[in-house]
Amino acid sequence: MSNLNEKKFFNCSNYTMGKLTSLLVMLHNEEAGADIENEMKRRGYRYTIGKVGAMDLVKVVTAIETSAKSNKVIDPNSYREVHSLYHAILEAIQGIGRGTVQFGDILRTVGLTFCITRGTVEISGYSEEWLSVCIYGTIGAPKKGFEHDVLGFGYNHI
Amino acid sequence: MSNLNEKKFFNCSNYTMGKLTSLLVMLHNEEAGADIENEMKRRGYRYTIGKVGAMDLVKVVTAIETSAKSNKVIDPNSYREVHSLYHAILEAIQGIGRGTVQFGDILRTVGLTFCITRGTVEISGYSEEWLSVCIYGTIGAPKKGFEHDVLGFGYNHI
Amino acid sequence: MSNLNEKKFFNCSNYTMGKLTSLLVMLHNEEAGADIENEMKRRGYRYTIGKVGAMDLVKVVTAIETSAKSNKVIDPNSYREVHSLYHAILEAIQGIGRGTVQFGDILRTVGLTFCITRGTVEISGYSEEWLSVCIYGTIGAPKKGFEHDVLGFGYNHI
Amino acid sequence: MSNLNEKKFFNCSNYTMGKLTSLLVMLHNEEAGADIENEMKRRGYRYTIGKVGAMDLVKVVTAIETSAKSNKVIDPNSYREVHSLYHAILEAIQGIGRGTVQFGDILRTVGLTFCITRGTVEISGYSEEWLSVCIYGTIGAPKKGFEHDVLGFGYNHI
Amino acid sequence: MSNLNEKKFFNCSNYTMGKLTSLLVMLHNEEAGADIENEMKRRGYRYTIGKVGAMDLVKVVTAIETSAKSNKVIDPNSYREVHSLYHAILEAIQGIGRGTVQFGDILRTVGLTFCITRGTVEISGYSEEWLSVCIYGTIGAPKKGFEHDVLGFGYNHI
Amino acid sequence: MSNLNEKKFFNCSNYTMGKLTSLLVMLHNEEAGADIENEMKRRGYRYTIGKVGAMDLVKVVTAIETSAKSNKVIDPNSYREVHSLYHAILEAIQGIGRGTVQFGDILRTVGLTFCITRGTVEISGYSEEWLSVCIYGTIGAPKKGFEHDVLGFGYNHI
Numbered sequence: 027m028s029n030l031n032e033k034k035f036f037n038c039s040n041y042t043m044g045k046l047t048s049l050l051v052m053l054h055n056e057e058a059g060a061d062i063e064n065e066m067k068r069r070g071y072r073y074t075i076g077k078v079g080a081m082d083l084v085k086v087v088t089a090i091e092t093s094a095k096s097n098k099v100i101d102p103n104s105y106r107e108v109h110s111l112y113h114a115i116l117e118a119i120q121g122i123g124r125g126t127v128q129f130g131d132i133l134r135t136v137g138l139t140f141c142i143t144r145g146t147v148e149i150s151g152y153s154e155e156w157l158s159v160c161i162y163g164t165i166g167a168p169k170k171g172f173e174h175d176v177l178g179f180g181y182n183h184i
Numbered sequence: 185m186s187n188l189n190e191k192k193f194f195n196c197s198n199y200t201m202g203k204l205t206s207l208l209v210m211l212h213n214e215e216a217g218a219d220i221e222n223e224m225k226r227r228g229y230r231y232t233i234g235k236v237g238a239m240d241l242v243k244v245v246t247a248i249e250t251s252a253k254s255n256k257v258i259d260p261n262s263y264r265e266v267h268s269l270y271h272a273i274l275e276a277i278q279g280i281g282r283g284t285v286q287f288g289d290i291l292r293t294v295g296l297t298f299c300i301t302r303g304t305v306e307i308s309g310y311s312e313e314w315l316s317v318c319i320y321g322t323i324g325a326p327k328k329g330f331e332h333d334v335l336g337f338g339y340n341h342i
Numbered sequence: 343m344s345n346l347n348e349k350k351f352f353n354c355s356n357y358t359m360g361k362l363t364s365l366l367v368m369l370h371n372e373e374a375g376a377d378i379e380n381e382m383k384r385r386g387y388r389y390t391i392g393k394v395g396a397m398d399l400v401k402v403v404t405a406i407e408t409s410a411k412s413n414k415v416i417d418p419n420s421y422r423e424v425h426s427l428y429h430a431i432l433e434a435i436q437g438i439g440r441g442t443v444q445f446g447d448i449l450r451t452v453g454l455t456f457c458i459t460r461g462t463v464e465i466s467g468y469s470e471e472w473l474s475v476c477i478y479g480t481i482g483a484p485k486k487g488f489e490h491d492v493l494g495f496g497y498n499h500i
Numbered sequence: 501m502s503n504l505n506e507k508k509f510f511n512c513s514n515y516t517m518g519k520l521t522s523l524l525v526m527l528h529n530e531e532a533g534a535d536i537e538n539e540m541k542r543r544g545y546r547y548t549i550g551k552v553g554a555m556d557l558v559k560v561v562t563a564i565e566t567s568a569k570s571n572k573v574i575d576p577n578s579y580r581e582v583h584s585l586y587h588a589i590l591e592a593i594q595g596i597g598r599g600t601v602q603f604g605d606i607l608r609t610v611g612l613t614f615c616i617t618r619g620t621v622e623i624s625g626y627s628e629e630w631l632s633v634c635i636y637g638t639i640g641a642p643k644k645g646f647e648h649d650v651l652g653f654g655y656n657h658i
Numbered sequence: 659m660s661n662l663n664e665k666k667f668f669n670c671s672n673y674t675m676g677k678l679t680s681l682l683v684m685l686h687n688e689e690a691g692a693d694i695e696n697e698m699k700r701r702g703y704r705y706t707i708g709k710v711g712a713m714d715l716v717k718v719v720t721a722i723e724t725s726a727k728s729n730k731v732i733d734p735n736s737y738r739e740v741h742s743l744y745h746a747i748l749e750a751i752q753g754i755g756r757g758t759v760q761f762g763d764i765l766r767t768v769g770l771t772f773c774i775t776r777g778t779v780e781i782s783g784y785s786e787e788w789l790s791v792c793i794y795g796t797i798g799a800p801k802k803g804f805e806h807d808v809l810g811f812g813y814n815h816i
Numbered sequence: 817m818s819n820l821n822e823k824k825f826f827n828c829s830n831y832t833m834g835k836l837t838s839l840l841v842m843l844h845n846e847e848a849g850a851d852i853e854n855e856m857k858r859r860g861y862r863y864t865i866g867k868v869g870a871m872d873l874v875k876v877v878t879a880i881e882t883s884a885k886s887n888k889v890i891d892p893n894s895y896r897e898v899h900s901l902y903h904a905i906l907e908a909i910q911g912i913g914r915g916t917v918q919f920g921d922i923l924r925t926v927g928l929t930f931c932i933t934r935g936t937v938e939i940s941g942y943s944e945e946w947l948s949v950c951i952y953g954t955i956g957a958p959k960k961g962f963e964h965d966v967l968g969f970g971y972n973h974i
Contacts, residue, residue, distance in 0.1 A: 351509050351510075351532060352509075352527070352530055352532060353530075358648075358649050359649075360648060360649025360650075360651070361526055361636075361649060364522075364526065364636075364649075364651055365523070365526060365527075368519055368522065368523060369510070369523075372510055372511075374509060374510060374532070433598040433599070436594065436595065436597075436598045436599055437594065437595030437598065437651065437652055437653065439594075440591040440594045440595065440654065441591070441594055465645050465646070466645045466646075472648070474649065476651065478519075478522075487623050487624045488623070488624075490516075490518060490630070490655045491516050491517075491518025491519060491522075491632065491653065491655060492518075492653060492655075493518070493522055493595065493634065493651060493652075493653035494595055494651075494653075495595065495649065495650060495651035495652075496598065497648045497649060497650075
């Protein structure tokens with residue numbers, strides 16, 4: 027891992043949690059991704075990155091939810107936390123679907139990378155926990171190459 | 185501007201147009217943003233970055249459309265190009281709205297930065313022009329600080 | 343106020359918070375309403391009842407939000423609590439709108455009573471706070487009597 | 501059944517058909533439910549109460565439709581009546597879904613009680629038949645206890 | 659007006675009410691339109707044709723509703739009939755809006771011709787009255803020529 | 817085929833591409849349909865007419881897409897053209913669905929005829945290619961006769 031003082035790709039110390047999450051989902055394979063992860067760790071955020079490809083919408087929801095639970099971003103035994111995550115996922119999927127929350131039912135397939143982050147944010151003197159979900163990938167026809175980028179983002183209090 | 189061979193923050197030469205657009209909207213004030221812009225210029229993309237803050241949805245649509253026209257990303261006299269941009273903007277706004285395309289009508293306000301990019305993409309041996317719109321910023325109550333990140337993305341053939 | 347042991351209209355001691363909220367919005371002017379309120383107080387719930395009539399959607403959102411803040415159901419200085427309430431209100435309004443979140447824009451007007459309740463709920467051994475919003479009233483044409491009942495309900499963790 | 505003159509839980513003689521329907525779906529197992537049923541019978545309303553639990557949306561639509569037909573709330577051989585009921589059901593399900601008419605497709609399951617009522621209503625001197633559908637129950641993750649209340653309501657002329 | 663036995667443009671005697679309505683809205687200025695109108699009159703249908711141009715959605719709803727009332731297609735004093743028409747109009751507007759029921763709010767304007775028809779239809783031995791609304795015209799940017807065709811259709815029992 | 821100069825049902829030489837497409841889908845079995853087809857051929861439009869009946873939404877999308885590809889209305893190897901067609905189909909299906917893009921999931925079935933047309937249109941001195949999709953048919957309960965007309969229309973640049 028890079029030494030934060032020597033080699034910074036971004037000076038991301040003033041980025042919001044949502045911005046870090048969104049950049050990480052796109053840059054996690056880059057050297058720059060390490061800077062983002064370092065910043066997230068420094069702040070005590072809990073986060074995970076995962077992938078899912080499907081025509082079946084429920085598989086996408088399930089994959090993101092399972093990833094957050096098994097990587098301890100949320101407590102799977104707290105309904106409150108599961109509820110918060112669920113709505114953040116749905117919001118992000120609305121950005122992916124752009125108008126209708128359907129994939130295979132309308133003959134399109136997705137290949138997605140997602141990042142789920144949880145952390146404490148200071149707003150007006152209150153320290154409160156929030157959750158952000160960013161999904162980046164491709165959507166398209168079930169034919170190789172006939173697809174384009176998509177990006178979705180959800181945010182919720184936890 | 186940085187020398188591309190000496191100091192690359194990203195090796196973004198294999199990024200899609202959508203990924204470059206989305207990263208630029210978040211990083212345009214960073215040194216890393218120069219790498220993205222250089223890559224976009226190298227490929228001959230036409231792009232612009234702008235900002236808009238409003239409770240009034242139509243102001244957001246108008247600001248993005250006007251920016252693309254006045255910065256020559258699209259030809260304002262071609263209905264075809266205006267139509268393509270319009271639908272890409274609406275797609276991106278659906279990611280911002282997450283479920284309903286309304287801002288002030290449901291008591292929320294937005295502060296947004298957007299990037300519109302147009303370029304030629306090779307798919308299965310065809311060279312075709314596409315347009316991508318990424319919007320990043322905040323949405324929230326009309327009270328300072330009571331807002332969180334949003335991200336929306338639209339893509340269309342042109 | 344009725345003596346809970348002597349005269350119970352409902353034995354509502356096993357009702358969910360959502361059910362109490364929904365019954366109260368419809369029965370708050372009845373004697374039976376006192377039983378519901380007593381049960382809510384016994385559990386330590388914070389709640390309020392209000393009314394709003396408008397063609398203008400934003401007035402409905404504002405009236406419900408303001409009522410919850412000024413009656414201490416939520417802390418107006420906590421963005422987390424405001425965010426939770428906001429999404430619960432939008433959910434309830436989707437039940438009122440049934441397909442589109444618009445009133446005057448599509449030539450309809452509403453006369454609504456709402457109840458917002460906040461309380462601790464035990465789920466799988468976890469004590470967690472939730473918020474429920476129920477809206478009951480009429481929707482219709484801007485002509486006296488040309489209206490029918492509507493009911494909407496939203497629920498969120500807080 | 502309670503004697504209406506001696507023991508009234510509600511004096512519901514001035515309630516709308518929609519309000520009676522909504523209260524009955526929540527109180528049909530209570531003594532108070534008898535008062536509501538008596539009032540509905542006194543007015544000559546035709547109604548039925550049923551239950552359905554499913555992840556599959558079409559099972560919910562089918563269960564409600566079948567219940568109304570087999571309990572003679574509507575005439576199953578009249579397309580007009582079937583059409584009226586169908587749209588009232590969809591409206592009620594929009595209150596349940598709050599933003600998207602999907603259950604299992606987005607990893608949620610429902611356990612619902614519904615009441616369908618049909619009756620003549622006087623408006624501005626016209627006697628006209630209307631139909632109301634109220635659905636009350638729970639929605640949640642496919643895990644016991646990880647669910648919360650939902651309420652949906654639809655209304656149509658018949 | 660053409661003699662029905664001598665000169666028929668269409669033999670439209672077996673067309674549904676919806677098909678006649680949709681053809682009339684597109685052909686009412688043609689000679690062929692007379693055949694459609696004759697068939698509608700022969701069947702005893704009540705119908706009207708009107709026009710509206712606006713950026714303001716509520717003006718479109720109002721214009722269609724007012725036209726149906728003042729031309730006696732529906733009885734403006736019957737809430738049942740007004741309710742039926744209202745939902746048929748909203749359905750037709752959803753075809754015009756394609757995804758969101760908004761015009762000026764998202765920077766688009768419409769120029770529309772509409773036809774509202776009411777008639778008795780035989781289905782499975784039942785004679786029942788239905789209403790159909792067809793809207794045809796243009797939608798586009800607020801710039802002359804930057805617009806394209808739109809078509810919307812709604813149908814309801816009355 | 818009819819001689820255009822002798823026997824014209826419509827003088828459709830000034831009709832838009834969208835209007836021709838919509839009329840053809842309704843009149844293709846009539847003599848008048850030949851006039852429309854002649855006009856479309858005269859202008860060099862590429863078009864096709866097909867049918868599909870299903871409860872399964874994806875079958876409808878697939879049938880329309882396949883018909884356009886196999887009848888050379890679009891080039892199946894150009895993602896740009898496939899993308900344009902796909903969004904025009906979705907728009908038309910929104911007019912069919914009127915509020916929700918679902919068929920069998922909400923217990924309804926469709927029997928549809930569709931026409932897809934592609935042609936060059938002159939707007940403000942620019943010659944540009946556009947695509948229009950019109951769908952006409954019936955939607956209803958899975959019971960013979962319990963169905964009514966539907967009409968949907970989509971339009972896109974290609």
